[in-house]
Amino acid sequence: MTSPNPPAAGTAGRPRSQRFDLERIGLGLAAPVLAVLLSVIIAGTLLATSGRDPFSAFKIMWDYGTASDGQVAVLNKATVYYLAAAAAAFGFRMNLFNIGIEGQYKLAMMFAAFVGTQIDLPAFLQIPLMLIVAMFVGGLWASIAGLLKVYRGVSEVISTIMLNAIATAVIGVLLVPGILAPKTSGVTNSIQTAKISESSHFFAIETQGGTLWGFIVIAALVGVVFHFTLNRTRFGFDLRATGRSESAAKASGVNVKRMVITSIVVSGALAGLVGLPELMQNTPYFGQNVQTGLGFIGISVALLGRNSPIGIAFSALLFAFLDASGAQLPTRGDFPAEIIPVIQGTIVICVVVAYELVRRFGLKRQQQKVGAELAAQAAAAAAPKDQKEVAA
């Protein structure tokens, strides 16, 4: 009974398994690359059928993306997308669909802006304070969905979507002169908070291509902490285990209810950061004309980036590039900017399908490979094995 594995298995196992990994990485990359190619082809076909030259459109985008001012704009956009995607990905990693990033970041942004107008501490206190306020508000808003799911069985998809609408209404109620907005709302007609204090401004890097937002450092930090938490902590293991199999996680001792609440709060807290680059680096107040839709872009970016901190960095850059360069299409040539949402949409659809296909293919292939390798081992060790069976 104690006969160990044939020695081959122990020593030769490692390199073989690394080959598995390389193959898996290859498979993993194939899916998004194919999805992007396919969507570019579809967009090109669309342009061609409407009588425009797709190649000159792509050239405009490419030229913009390779110019330094374009690159800075892409990086700034990507910073925001990355934060939104990280928020979405954190939930996705345990099968929680936080569709409410939209509402979470807007509420968080509003309260952070209000705090920024009311308090004027030195920057090294003021900026962390605003970050904390934003994360707290985002997390608090998301926790409603978590509590509803755990104690009332309400699907977080439904509740977060509804909370988005409620968040908009809450903003409408609070963002009125005399509450969060000053009594006189300045020169414009739109209602907005006062300007945040000077110390609330985040540092920026002036480059020859324009102002690069210092918030990219925060985004990178979020990525590092995300990766570390998920892959190197007990909490992260519990989270991934719950995402992979809730029943197995429960049997292994994970408190699934607490896990649901914790992770949706973390997701909401990350979502709280999404609006801050704009607030602290570009538009120093929160108003009705705040950018919308970042939460949904975050979901797309997270899907394309496969919920991994590195993957979403690349997909955030891609989406930011598409958006920033797509904005040039109507001005630098006779091209509709709508072609960009077409590309993004097809990428997401293709990539979701492709990932699932790759996942199944990879699983099956590995089973076959393991089977084949074990059969070979068994053949090699046939003689001693027979003896053992007789003994049993």
Next chain:
Amino acid sequence: MSVRRSHHARPPEPPAGPLSLQRNEAPDDQQEIAITPSDSASPGGTPSAGTATPAVELRGITKRFPGVVANHDIDITVRRGTVHALMGENGAGKSTLMKILYGMQKPDEGTIAINGEQVSFATPGDAIARGIGMVHQHFMLADNLTVWENIVLGSEKLYGIGAKAKAKIREISDQYGLGVKPDALVEDLGVADRQRVEILKVLYRGARILILDEPTAVLVPQEVDALFDNLRELKAEGVTVIFISHKLHEVLSVADAISVIRRGTTVGDADPKAVTARQLAELMVGAELPSPESRDSTVTDVEMLRVEGLRIAKPDAEGVERVVLDDISLRIHKGEILGIAGVEGNGQAELVEAIMGMLSPDGGAVTLDGVDLTGARTRARREAGIGYIPEDRHRHGLLLEAPLWENRILGHVTERPNSKGALLDPAGARADTQRIVEEYDVRTPGIEVTAASLSGGNQQKLIIGREMSHRPKLLIAAHPTRGVDVGAQAQIWAQIRSAQREGLAVLLISADLDELIGLSDTIRVIYRGALVADADPATVTAEDLGTAMTGATTGNIVSDRVPSTDTADHVQAGE
């Protein structure tokens, strides 16, 4: 009831030599219990039977899934106009077989003949066209529609959607005595009525062969009787019913013929007139009599686990309270293996989950090694020293798409070598996984492959290695060798025994009487959520244990003198 009449249960042919019964040839060892070795219809025919061509003939059906053979060489003949029971424990392969017959899955090998004609089904639609209908365990009805709308839905072409359809529904309902009211709203119906709607639904679609998947699982006893009356009506009208169940008495009371499936293959056919409940139980679980090794008792008098008055009662969909665990009390000492025998679904799974803290009981206490764990969470219980080999390793024991070393962490993430403080220790976990792979003979090319790519036996060895590595005080082993190949089976038994010698207390749940008698120091029998009997594995026979599993005997089972309770058919239990 045929149970009372079967004095001459033993077939004329000599029993297969018990010494030849190696564990790896389970299918052949049943001749002494099976009334007929396989397909040929038993002679004691029923009045309604007797048509020459069988309604369904399955020959050599084999179905493989990655890593498992779900069905293997299955032969079943179902005569027309009979109720044919298909019996077997959970996981024996009944559902896969019925999915094949209903066209939901294609067999890898073998043939299906319906009314003597060879067929090949690609979809359930093909099966329906051949007159096969299936009533699933979980009803597929739209609550907010009426019975009539539910029945017509999807078959609008047959009789339209209007008065003609409604008349047809009434006609079928009267013909088979189903008593279905077409205008009732489904949400107002009880479980039994819904089931009749489901039956009518398939009859409406022209089914002459009806597959009922565990139809009694959701019914209370009176409803079961009513269902059986319906089945007899159907039979009288020439409909063939295939009835899947693992409840012995129900099968005996309604079936005209019985086929038993174990470990994915047919182990024999039985005539319900001539077979007893306990023989069926043995047939289902495989009671090849083991030769319990003469071994020194390792049982000490140090109490390890104490369970007091554990009770779980949950209301079902109808609001009727069903007692799942009925005041269970048990003790396990250091070095003792306590085996729980019972037909599946009698509360074993709930008992395990309650001890693991996955299910919170309505009453009772759990104490491990003097520490009260009654209110503790699952993780605290694991840390306190409970190891767990779950019944369903895919759902509860593994992360199938995670590499082996991550699976080694699962369940023990707070313990070394998997973590240090709040941080994981992947290097430590990897190294220890490598050790487990070698010590427990897990056949794998490496520890980075996913758990899904291993065979069932190797997955199980990994789980056992993982649980044993944390030196548990108590091991809960639920069906530890289910779905495991013969070689791995023996290894798993040896590992449990050696841990026992080191003072481990084991709670062994098994449907395999062989395993129970061979491993346990004490056996308790669970029936309808209560521990009703106990036995000494050194003296008890599988037959007597089988009887107790049907609820027929209670108290202490002594094999020499079977207490004559209501089952008067005790065959001399010889050694």
